[in-house]
Amino acid sequence: MDKVAILNNIFSDYYENYAVTNATIILENNSFSALFELICDLNINPQSSQYLKPYKRKLEKARFRSAYILEYAYFMNRELLLSNRERFFNLFAQITNESAKRHFSKIAADMISRDRSIIDESSSQVVATACVDWIMNRDTKVAVYEELTTNPSPGMITRLRGWKNHFSK
Numbered sequence: 001m002d003k004v005a006i007l008n009n010i011f012s013d014y015y016e017n018y019a020v021t022n023a024t025i026i027l028e029n030n031s032f033s034a035l036f037e038l039i040c041d042l043n044i045n046p047q048s049s050q051y052l053k054p055y056k057r058k059l060e061k062a063r064f065r066s067a068y069i070l071e072y073a074y075f076m077n078r079e080l081l082l083s084n085r086e087r088f089f090n091l092f093a094q095i096t097n098e099s100a101k102r103h104f105s106k107i108a109a110d111m112i113s114r115d116r117s118i119i120d121e122s123s124s125q126v127v128a129t130a131c132v133d134w135i136m137n138r139d140t141k142v143a144v145y146e147e148l149t150t151n152p153s154p155g156m157i158t159r160l161r162g163w164k165n166h167f168s169k
Contacts (some may be wrong), residue, residue, distance in 0.1 A: 001031035003038040004051050010065045012057060017093040019065075023072035032073055039066045042089065060097055067100035074107050083117075085111065089123035094129035101134055113154050 001009075009022055018021060024033050041049040042063050074081050083090055092108055095101050108127055112119050119127065 001026065001029045001034055003034050003041070006031060006035055006038055006066075007051075007055065007062060010062055011055070019068045019072045022069045023076055026073055027035060027076055027080075030157075032107070034076070035066065035073065036081070036084055036088075039063075039070060040091060042066060043091060043096070051161070052130065054126075063097040064099045067095070067097070067103040071103040071106055074138075075110070081107070081111070086120070086123060087120055087128055089119055093126045095130075098139060105131070107136075 006026065015021075026032060026092075035079065041052060042059060046052045048057055052059065089108065092104050095104050111128075
């Protein structure tokens, strides 16, 4: 499958087990690299990718659904993302779709918890800075957000600002 075929699958009607089914199709067709390249195109500079122009009004949906499928494909075969881990961690900070951030966070957390040496110092700073930015952004959709946004303690606010400043250097 190429990127356009994956994109057409992404825009199919949503159904039960959507992400599992699409991840399985991508893996069976050895198209994980095409999925990852599509995600890079969608998030880094979609204007420069000619094949995305017809989908201009649907890019946010594509960003979310492709990240959703990537998560399932990753957990079905964790080895496939290892060769692109540096690009993945650099892409991590460029994700703007609020729902896609959760999928990228799950993958990053799993990769790092399995092998801390998988991420170099530069990438760890990029990821840490992005995470702090996401936590501080009230629009970021996370599973556990109540304590940090409704009534964060002055200590938590100070700590988050300190982390952001430390990792932004």
